[in-house]
Amino acid sequence: MRQNRSMAEELWRPSLDLALHRNRQSPQVRFVHLATLRESGRPAVRTLVFRGFLGETHQLTFATDGRSVKTAELEQSPWAEACWYFHLTREQFRFTGTVSSVAAATPDRAPREARIDVWREMSNESRQTYTWPDPGRPRVPLASFPTLSPDPLEPLPHFCLLVLEIRDVEHLELQGNPQHRWKYSKDAHGRWSGVEINP
Amino acid sequence: MRQNRSMAEELWRPSLDLALHRNRQSPQVRFVHLATLRESGRPAVRTLVFRGFLGETHQLTFATDGRSVKTAELEQSPWAEACWYFHLTREQFRFTGTVSSVAAATPDRAPREARIDVWREMSNESRQTYTWPDPGRPRVPLASFPTLSPDPLEPLPHFCLLVLEIRDVEHLELQGNPQHRWKYSKDAHGRWSGVEINP
Numbered sequence: 001m002r003q004n005r006s007m008a009e010e011l012w013r014p015s016l017d018l019a020l021h022r023n024r025q026s027p028q029v030r031f032v033h034l035a036t037l038r039e040s041g042r043p044a045v046r047t048l049v050f051r052g053f054l055g056e057t058h059q060l061t062f063a064t065d066g067r068s069v070k071t072a073e074l075e076q077s078p079w080a081e082a083c084w085y086f087h088l089t090r091e092q093f094r095f096t097g098t099v100s101s102v103a104a105a106t107p108d109r110a111p112r113e114a115r116i117d118v119w120r121e122m123s124n125e126s127r128q129t130y131t132w133p134d135p136g137r138p139r140v141p142l143a144s145f146p147t148l149s150p151d152p153l154e155p156l157p158h159f160c161l162l163v164l165e166i167r168d169v170e171h172l173e174l175q176g177n178p179q180h181r182w183k184y185s186k187d188a189h190g191r192w193s194g195v196e197i198n199p
Numbered sequence: 200m201r202q203n204r205s206m207a208e209e210l211w212r213p214s215l216d217l218a219l220h221r222n223r224q225s226p227q228v229r230f231v232h233l234a235t236l237r238e239s240g241r242p243a244v245r246t247l248v249f250r251g252f253l254g255e256t257h258q259l260t261f262a263t264d265g266r267s268v269k270t271a272e273l274e275q276s277p278w279a280e281a282c283w284y285f286h287l288t289r290e291q292f293r294f295t296g297t298v299s300s301v302a303a304a305t306p307d308r309a310p311r312e313a314r315i316d317v318w319r320e321m322s323n324e325s326r327q328t329y330t331w332p333d334p335g336r337p338r339v340p341l342a343s344f345p346t347l348s349p350d351p352l353e354p355l356p357h358f359c360l361l362v363l364e365i366r367d368v369e370h371l372e373l374q375g376n377p378q379h380r381w382k383y384s385k386d387a388h389g390r391w392s393g394v395e396i397n398p
Binding site: 079096195196 | 245293328338
């Protein structure tokens with residue numbers, strides 16, 4: 001998809017890449033907070049680990065359990081916002097868009113393969129969590145938690161990849177007096193534009 | 200309000216106090232991600248600094264600019280969720296509830312005084328941001344940003360305190376194999392109950 005990128009889109013992505021680079025010593029550099037809607041229409045938010053961009057796109061990926069409440073909620077309402085705070089450089093990105101859930105049967109090849117790649121790159125400790133009994137249900141006895149590791153090459157069926165397609169971006173730099181804040185939006189034709197706004 | 204606390208309510212608050220203590224060396228210990236609803240009903244989330252509990256209650260307070268979009272959005276829909284991740288101990292709290300906005304004219308004395316206390320305890324750098332031109336509007340020239348510091352004793356009129364009244368809590372401890380996760384809820388009579396759930 002590289003050829004479809006507009007120049008303006010390049011405005012925020014290099015800033016994000018730079019933030020990732022400058023904060024690479026921070027153990028929390030890949031922690032993102034994803035807000036979604038509950039079935040009640042009320043907001044929910046949790047910490048997720050950024051699992052990379054989807055191929056050559058600017059879409060953000062995260063791993064999740066298909067049995068989790070958020071997966072069901074995202075089926076009902078795909079709107080989401082990701083807040084990514086980089087504390088070493090004191091800057092915040094907010095990414096607004098829609099999330100799709102990728103499973104083994106997803107028709108599109110690129111996300112389907114990305115799901116397998118993410119599974120293979122995850123730590124064994126992370127993969128193990130997908131063998132546990134239904135998340136969110138009343139706690140079952142310890143004996144119900146498998147101790148065997150799952151296949152590191154083949155994702156478990158309920159392992160899903162969440163893909164955030166971004167429509168709006170807000171970038172806030174807290175360093176500087178006054179601070180700096182930019183807003184970027186993608187129009188119906190996929191063209192990006194950006195403007196600096198008051199912090 | 201100390202006498203109104205139930206024993207069960209004490210289950211999650213000591214865990215939070217312990218997390219604050221154990222993570223006190225972390226510069227990000229007071230960073231919380233607050234999710235709210237936009238006017239469109241879509242979710243929004245941003246990083247805020249925890250400004251303490253409201254008096255003897257378990258309500259969380261944050262500072263905000265009354266001219267910000269989130270203040271208007273919270274007037275329309277007070278539902279919110281705060282996600283608080285403690286990275287040294289690898290644990291996450293999610294607090295679901297409603298947010299009220301406290302200004303100079305708020306009738307209740309306790310929140311009105313808390314608003315003044317928070318203003319006085321804030322850094323001069325933080326107070327200064329409230330002198331800046333309308334946040335979120337197109338960037339104005341540098342000359343429009345006042346350089347004089349505001350009165351450290353008397354909050355500017357648009358300085359607001361956000362107060363999150365918590366109804367549900369989820370606490371996840373990532374350390375341990377398997378992990379631990381608890382859910383606490385407050386009933387209509389203000390009584391709390393808790394249960395351990397699958398991670």
